[in-house]
Amino acid sequence: MVQGRGREILGKLVHWSIVVVFCVLLAFPFYWMLITSFKRTGDLYNLKNNPFVFNEKPTLEHLQLLFHDTLYLRWISNTAFVGALVVLITLLLSVPAAYGLARLTGRWGQRLGIGIFLTYLVPPTLLFLPLARLVAILGVQDSLWSLVLVYPSFTIPFSTWLLMGFFKSIPPELEDAAMVDGLTRFGAFLKLVIPISVSGILTVTIFTFTLVTQEFVYALTFISSESRQMVGVGVPIFLVRGDVYYWGSLMAACLITSLPIALLYNLFLDRFIAGFTVGAVK
Amino acid sequence: MSNRKLGAVMFLPAILYVLAVVGVPFVLAFIYSVGDVKIASVGYHFVGLENFRSVLQSPTFRRSLYDSVVFTVGTQIIVLVGSTILALALKEHFRGRGLVRFLILLPWVAPVSLGAIGWKWILDSLYSVINWVLIALHLVRPFEGPMWLGEPSLAMMSVIGVESWRLLPFSTVILLAGLTAIPRDIPEAAAVDGAGFWRTMFQITIPMMLPIVNVAVLFAIIFTFTDMTVVYILTRGGPYDTTQVLPSLAFFTGVLGGDLAEGAAISIFLVPLLMAVAYLMLRVAHRSEVA
Numbered sequence: 001m002v003q004g005r006g007r008e009i010l011g012k013l014v015h016w017s018i019v020v021v022f023c024v025l026l027a028f029p030f031y032w033m034l035i036t037s038f039k040r041t042g043d044l045y046n047l048k049n050n051p052f053v054f055n056e057k058p059t060l061e062h063l064q065l066l067f068h069d070t071l072y073l074r075w076i077s078n079t080a081f082v083g084a085l086v087v088l089i090t091l092l093l094s095v096p097a098a099y100g101l102a103r104l105t106g107r108w109g110q111r112l113g114i115g116i117f118l119t120y121l122v123p124p125t126l127l128f129l130p131l132a133r134l135v136a137i138l139g140v141q142d143s144l145w146s147l148v149l150v151y152p153s154f155t156i157p158f159s160t161w162l163l164m165g166f167f168k169s170i171p172p173e174l175e176d177a178a179m180v181d182g183l184t185r186f187g188a189f190l191k192l193v194i195p196i197s198v199s200g201i202l203t204v205t206i207f208t209f210t211l212v213t214q215e216f217v218y219a220l221t222f223i224s225s226e227s228r229q230m231v232g233v234g235v236p237i238f239l240v241r242g243d244v245y246y247w248g249s250l251m252a253a254c255l256i257t258s259l260p261i262a263l264l265y266n267l268f269l270d271r272f273i274a275g276f277t278v279g280a281v282k
Numbered sequence: 283m284s285n286r287k288l289g290a291v292m293f294l295p296a297i298l299y300v301l302a303v304v305g306v307p308f309v310l311a312f313i314y315s316v317g318d319v320k321i322a323s324v325g326y327h328f329v330g331l332e333n334f335r336s337v338l339q340s341p342t343f344r345r346s347l348y349d350s351v352v353f354t355v356g357t358q359i360i361v362l363v364g365s366t367i368l369a370l371a372l373k374e375h376f377r378g379r380g381l382v383r384f385l386i387l388l389p390w391v392a393p394v395s396l397g398a399i400g401w402k403w404i405l406d407s408l409y410s411v412i413n414w415v416l417i418a419l420h421l422v423r424p425f426e427g428p429m430w431l432g433e434p435s436l437a438m439m440s441v442i443g444v445e446s447w448r449l450l451p452f453s454t455v456i457l458l459a460g461l462t463a464i465p466r467d468i469p470e471a472a473a474v475d476g477a478g479f480w481r482t483m484f485q486i487t488i489p490m491m492l493p494i495v496n497v498a499v500l501f502a503i504i505f506t507f508t509d510m511t512v513v514y515i516l517t518r519g520g521p522y523d524t525t526q527v528l529p530s531l532a533f534f535t536g537v538l539g540g541d542l543a544e545g546a547a548i549s550i551f552l553v554p555l556l557m558a559v560a561y562l563m564l565r566v567a568h569r570s571e572v573a
Contacts, residue, residue, distance in 0.1 A: 015371055015376075018367060018368065018371040019368075019371055019372070019382055022364070022367075022368050022371075022386060023382060023385045023386060025447070026385065026386050026388060026389050026447065026450065026451065027385040027386070027388055028404075029389070029397060029400040029401060029404060029447075030388050030392075030400070032400065032403070032404055032411065033400050036403065044409070045409065047408075047409070047414070047424075051409075051411050051414050052411075089299075093295050093296040093299055094296055096292035096293070096295070096296075097292060097293040097295070097296035097297070098293075099292060100288070100289035100290070100291070100292030100293040101289070101293050103285075103289070104285040104286060104288055104289025104292070105285075105286060105289040105290070105293070109289060109293070112293070112297075114564065114567055116296070116297065116300060118560050118563065118564070119300055119304045119305075121504055121556060121559065121560055121563070122304055122308060122556065123504065123508030123529070123552065123556070124508075125508050125509075125510055125528075125529035125532060125533070125549060125552065126308070126311055126508070126549045126550075126552050126553070126556075127304065127307040127308060127311065128533070128536075128537075129311065129314065129532070129536040129537070129542050129545050129546050129549065130306075130307035130308075130310035130311050130314060130542075130546070131303075131307045132321075132536075132537065132542075133310075133319070133321075133542065134306070134307065134310075149303070150303055152299060152303065153300065153303035153304050156296055156299060156300055157300060157304075160296060185285065185288055186288060210391070213393055214393045214394060216393070216394060216395045216511045216514075217510060217511065217529075217533070220514075220533075221533070221537050231393070232393045232394075232395045232396065233395065235395070235396060235399070236395045236396065236398070236399040236515055245402075245403070247403050247409075250399060250403070251400065251403060253396075254392070254396040254397075254399060254400050257392075257393065257396060258388070258391070258392035258393065258396055258397075261391055261392065261393070262384070262387065262388055262391040262392060265387070265391045266383070266384055266387060266391075269383075269387070269455065273455050273456060273459045274459075276456055276497070276501065277456060277459055277460070277494060277497055
């Protein structure tokens, strides 16, 4: 009995040390962004100071620099603009597509759905050179419209796949009953299926938006003007002047951008995972 | 209208869009790689395998191919071991699990370029906090701390470390989804039958996790092998191209060097692995469809 008790305590100890070690390893850079954002420049660059704590009073100078003297807010609004339009295109195309594939085309639709999902695996680093030329031919190089046009290439496949799973979980009897009551199939989709799928559509909206904020390669390739950048490229590339890194402002920008995305993402995590497990988990 | 026809009308717009922005450039990548397209040029001449020949003869390319393999394999090992341990530790509900999950997910959820620039500051040549700790512990002398991004082998370790840092949360949550799907009574029954902790772990829990481990690894391989962001932000492929990977080399050649054809030829080398992963992924999907 005593031995059992000892084992239990040992198990708990091992468990917690694993959890704590991983938390520290994974979250440390964000703590580091936080403390760097508020440190005085003198404190930041004094090698004798203990870097883990504030040796001088915290300051808002880096935040002021970021918001007043850089294009950070512009990049945020560019990202919001592109994000909103990409969400719109993605929903307009993937909601009907997912319903059609999940409900109306049987086994064949399921296969086509997997095919669409596989295109999600084709990486930007394979497509960006031909796309750069296509974008130039269309005359949208160095314009946010190039991103609006190209980003659905990865948001549509993933959203369609997620929504297919969602629509399949709705009992078909619901639509059958509505059609007996006089609605057409498409009418049942519009008036019945869409309203009860709000949470699925919301999930797709959030993920489309976060995928847009996380993208780097296309924005770096297509956009050259500083004022037309997305936040993911503007901050790490254009907040650096020559070889000078304004670490305080840079880290503040990273933290302020990442936290809201992280909070949103966490709310919808379980649905997102369901999309990635390809049916290997029931 | 029949169900089938309506279904086709509903999914065709999405499929056509995806074909236009994924299918067309995918085919063009192959066409460019056997042509002479430059960023400024207008015409196109077929040059056969000329680009591939010149690419294969370039020492930088061979180095990048090698680096890509090291980068991908190194990251997979760390991610696989780390996420298995972490997923097993997070399986049971405990107090504070929500907060722990939030903290652990941060690297995956934050935009990758921003996480990477955070690491660039942590690995700074002069103000690195890691070096400060090493100096404080008297493990290295002041001003002699390791140049994390400046020495070839350390730089490779650093980019592998940061890529693993980013993918570990992703792999962990997928494994966790697989673990929670294992019926509780199976490991319990094994324990009743006298199987110890390690035996249950290696003969029951881990084998039952295998299908989902496959999925996690396949995604992680694709994400690592085709990623250029971490390398671009941390080292730009340096020092002396020792951390250059295929995607970043394709970027430098095709976009900054303006040689679209040679850049396309380099990125074509990503395709065999993509095909292999797509095939394996289909097998996983097919098996779960049959089951």
